Amino acid sequence: MRHFDFKNGELHAEDVALSRIVAEVGTPVYVYSSATFEHHYRVFAESFSGIDALVAYSVKANSNIAVLATLAKLGAGADVVSGGELARALIAGIPGDRIVFSGVGKTRAEMADALDAGIKVFNVESLPELRALNEVALEKGLIAPISFRVNPDVTAGGHEKISTGAKENKFGIAWSSAEDAYAEAARLPGIRVVGVDVHIGSQIDDLAPFEAAIRKVASLIGRLRAAGHKIHAFDIGGGLGIPYGDNSRTPPPPSEYGALVKRLTSDLDVQMIFEPGRVIAGNSGVLLTEVLYVKEGEDRAFLIIDAAMNDLLRPALYDAFHDIEPVRAPGPDFQSTTYDIVGPICETGDTFAKGREMPTVASGDLLAIHSTGAYGAVQSSQYNTRPLVPEVMVRGEAYRVIRERPTIADILKTERLPDW
Numbered sequence: 001m002r003h004f005d006f007k008n009g010e011l012h013a014e015d016v017a018l019s020r021i022v023a024e025v026g027t028p029v030y031v032y033s034s035a036t037f038e039h040h041y042r043v044f045a046e047s048f049s050g051i052d053a054l055v056a057y058s059v060k061a062n063s064n065i066a067v068l069a070t071l072a073k074l075g076a077g078a079d080v081v082s083g084g085e086l087a088r089a090l091i092a093g094i095p096g097d098r099i100v101f102s103g104v105g106k107t108r109a110e111m112a113d114a115l116d117a118g119i120k121v122f123n124v125e126s127l128p129e130l131r132a133l134n135e136v137a138l139e140k141g142l143i144a145p146i147s148f149r150v151n152p153d154v155t156a157g158g159h160e161k162i163s164t165g166a167k168e169n170k171f172g173i174a175w176s177s178a179e180d181a182y183a184e185a186a187r188l189p190g191i192r193v194v195g196v197d198v199h200i201g202s203q204i205d206d207l208a209p210f211e212a213a214i215r216k217v218a219s220l221i222g223r224l225r226a227a228g229h230k231i232h233a234f235d236i237g238g239g240l241g242i243p244y245g246d247n248s249r250t251p252p253p254p255s256e257y258g259a260l261v262k263r264l265t266s267d268l269d270v271q272m273i274f275e276p277g278r279v280i281a282g283n284s285g286v287l288l289t290e291v292l293y294v295k296e297g298e299d300r301a302f303l304i305i306d307a308a309m310n311d312l313l314r315p316a317l318y319d320a321f322h323d324i325e326p327v328r329a330p331g332p333d334f335q336s337t338t339y340d341i342v343g344p345i346c347e348t349g350d351t352f353a354k355g356r357e358m359p360t361v362a363s364g365d366l367l368a369i370h371s372t373g374a375y376g377a378v379q380s381s382q383y384n385t386r387p388l389v390p391e392v393m394v395r396g397e398a399y400r401v402i403r404e405r406p407t408i409a410d411i412l413k414t415e416r417l418p419d420w
């Protein structure tokens with residue numbers, strides 16, 4: 001099912017021509033398809049039909065409250081990593097008891113807010129964090145439900161900067177200390193152990209690391225139960241990859257992932273928790289940008305576009321591939337040119353593609369940068385005092401601006417000249 005497709009020679013999001021949105025909102029602009037978000041959520045959730053499962057969408061992938069509200073209506077929970085994400089999830093209508101709180105550096109204030117919201121579980125990543133949470137809970141006269149995020153020492157993920165499950169990564173409790181950590185948790189009056197959590201990486205294109213992690217955790221659950229802990233939940237994290245349109249391996253579909261999880265966990269008697277981010281959001285959005293200039297360099301042609309690394313960081317940070325194509329379909333006898341596609345920022349890393357062959361374009365043409373619904377807008381900054389990119393949500397024939405473009409005055413409003 002393609003909700004971003006060409007109709008009448010123009011790229012559409014559902015039934016809206018992207019050029020219409022640009023005419024109103026300008027470029028750069030992120031455009032999301034609500035039907036795609038819903039479709040991806042449903043396909044993912046249906047992969048786990050028949051088992052006790054909570055799909056806690058990983059808010060970090062795309063945290064716009066309109067996105068969260070779209071998923072909330074389908075019954076999604078949320079995986080949050082900050083007080084800000086928690087606030088977004090609650091405002092969007094995701095109930096506290098469907099929210100899990102991950103992250104290595106939760107502050108006491110964030111813990112207090114999450115306790116007040118009655119969240120389902122804290123995924124605790126260290127003993128100092130556990131002790132702090134115990135104190136915060138006791139101060140409130142509450143008991144904090146926890147899983148430990150354990151580090152299974154499984155390497156996975158599309159890039160070393162997004163691999164999280166190996167022992168040299170900062171995440172989780174070391175595998176060899178996991179049982180001691182559970183023993184300490186059992187002694188703390190403000191803590192109630194409910195489960196085990198892992199998250200091994202992102203953009204994973206192979207089921208083998210998931211299988212390895214599940215098998216390790218399954219055996220850990222057995223040992224924890226033998227030691228008297230009540231383990232009700234197994235959070236397998238997120239990480240399932242998506243096709244980005246390059247030549248790398250195509251990740252398995254959620255149905256295969258679901259079948260694997262069902263097969264390996266059927267006799268564990270736990271609720272399975274999933275924290276998918278990219279697989280829901282990634283291909284639900286595009287970044288639209290205008291070609292500012294075509295610059296003929298000595299040995300190559302540069303397309304200078306009005307989006308930059310501050311708007312979409314993935315290519316600069318991870319050498320990530322994103323498919324880029326003109327919004328207006330080229331005619332049947334079109335020419336191709338090989339371009340380096342770059343933004344206006346004063347950094348060599350401000351490069352979206354090198355040596356990319358595509359239909360020849362000219363100044364003023366619109367381009368769509370695909371697969372930017374996840375880790376796009378959320379990772380943007382105002383570097384070079386470039387206002388954050390607006391976001392638009394399409395639903396059928398309608399569209400709405402779901403985050404406005406700040407003006408330069410808006411940006412400057414938050415800064416102060418000191419009075420000395």
Ligand SMILES: Cc1ncc(COP(=O)(O)O)c(C=O)c1O
Nearest residue numbers: 058199202238239275276277278
């Ligand atoms: C703890 C945790 N859960 C879930 C996710 C979502 O990952 P993905 O977008 O790869 O599904 C991440 C990011 O990698 C994460 O760190």
Ligand SMILES: N[C@@H](CCCC[NH3+])C(=O)O
Nearest residue numbers: 060162202203314374375
């Ligand atoms: N931000 C990364 C994924 C890391 C997810 C956070 N654990 C990306 O764009 O691919």
